[in-house]
Amino acid sequence: QxxxxxxxxxxxxxxxxxxxxxxxxxxxxxRAAFADWTYWGRPVPGFGPPDARLLIxxxxxxxxxxxxxxxxxxxxxxxxxxxxxxxDVGLASQPTATHADxxxxxxxxxxxxxxxxxxxxxxxxPAERDACRPWLVQELRLLxxxxxxAVVLGAFGWxxxxxxxxxxxxxxxxxxxxxxxxxxxELDAADGPPLGLYGCFHVSQRNTFTGKLxxxxxxxxxxxxxxxxxx
Ligand code: SF4
Numbered sequence: 001q002x003x004x005x006x007x008x009x010x011x012x013x014x015x016x017x018x019x020x021x022x023x024x025x026x027x028x029x030x031r032a033a034f035a036d037w038t039y040w041g042r043p044v045p046g047f048g049p050p051d052a053r054l055l056i057x058x059x060x061x062x063x064x065x066x067x068x069x070x071x072x073x074x075x076x077x078x079x080x081x082x083x084x085x086x087x088d089v090g091l092a093s094q095p096t097a098t099h100a101d102x103x104x105x106x107x108x109x110x111x112x113x114x115x116x117x118x119x120x121x122x123x124x125x126p127a128e129r130d131a132c133r134p135w136l137v138q139e140l141r142l143l144x145x146x147x148x149x150a151v152v153l154g155a156f157g158w159x160x161x162x163x164x165x166x167x168x169x170x171x172x173x174x175x176x177x178x179x180x181x182x183x184x185x186e187l188d189a190a191d192g193p194p195l196g197l198y199g200c201f202h203v204s205q206r207n208t209f210t211g212k213l214x215x216x217x218x219x220x221x222x223x224x225x226x227x228x229x230x231x
Contacts, residue, residue: 002142007045010116010135016128019117026063026118040070043117046139047072048110053229054091055143055150056082057136057157059202060115060124067118071100072111073203081203082111082153085218091226108231110147112139114160122204129160136161140168148195149229151221154202155179161197170195181217184224196228 014020027041044066058078061067065076073079074097086092086109093105115124115132124132140147150165152158158179166172170187177185183199200221201213208214 003046003050003139006135006138006142010043010045013043013116013135015131016117019115019119019124019128022063022120023067023117026067030068031064034064034068037068039068041067042070044070044072044113045116046110046112047074048106048112049108050110050142051108051146052106052110052143053108053146053148053231054110054226055140055147056109056111057150057152057161058111058113059154059156060113060122061118062122063118065118069099071097072113073097074102074104075099077205077208078203081208081215081218085203085215085222088215089219089222089226091222091231108226108229110143112136114157114164124156129156133160133164133167136164137167140164144169144189144192147229148193149198149225150195151198151200151225152179153200154204157202158183158199165195165197181213182221196225198225198228 024041027039044061062076066072069075073082079097083092083097084095087095091107091109097104114136152161162172162176170189179199181201185197187195198221201207
């Protein structure tokens with residue numbers, strides 16, 4: 001109930017003028033291969049059950065992926081890699097994610113991003129990241145009763161997520177932990193169980209095509225985090 005309501009509010013957000021203009025322009029002009037699609041063209045909320053134990057935090061929706069389909073990591077190459085890996089480790093009902101009604105279910109996992117609108121060149125500004133943080137903080141607060149681990153994909157997500165976890169009630173060590181693939185940090189909470197935070201290279205084509213992130217590396221992080229989350 002709470003998360004569904006939050007997701008609806010996120011989808012109506014127009015706080016960042018540059019991103020509103022971009023997401024709508026992309027939705028209007030489209031990519032030729034998707035000419036018959038009605039693009040979503042709005043902020044893309046998180047995806048997954050409201051009692052998730054494991055959270056996956058990316059960067060921002062892709063212009064012709066989430067911004068087209070309306071679901072995180074759905075309809076783009078990054079999502080192909082992520083959902084395939086989630087399926088392989090038993091956390092998703094199917095290995096592919098093509099559109100919002102394709103029947104995909106995540107088991108105990110929710111996928112979200114620190115920036116909910118597709119940015120030009122996949123690069124949100126620091127101001128846009130900060131403007132979007134309250135949505136992530138609210139999502140974390142709502143997930144707090146169940147979430148026990150989070151995998152953060154890439155340095156941008158890591159830097160955006162740490163202050164959000166702090167605002168949502170977890171204790172983030174000082175100095176702030178540095179991002180790296182395989183980084184692991186335990187975030188304590190004064191009034192609840194700790195949360196394990198795991199760094200993983202982003203599932204972007206730049207990383208997967210070059211072999212910087214292999215499927216095996218991704219599955220390893222997901223397995224470790226899922227075990228820590230009790231999945
Ligand atoms: Fe709103 Fe976040 Fe989109 Fe900015 S990036 S318009 S804060 S949903």
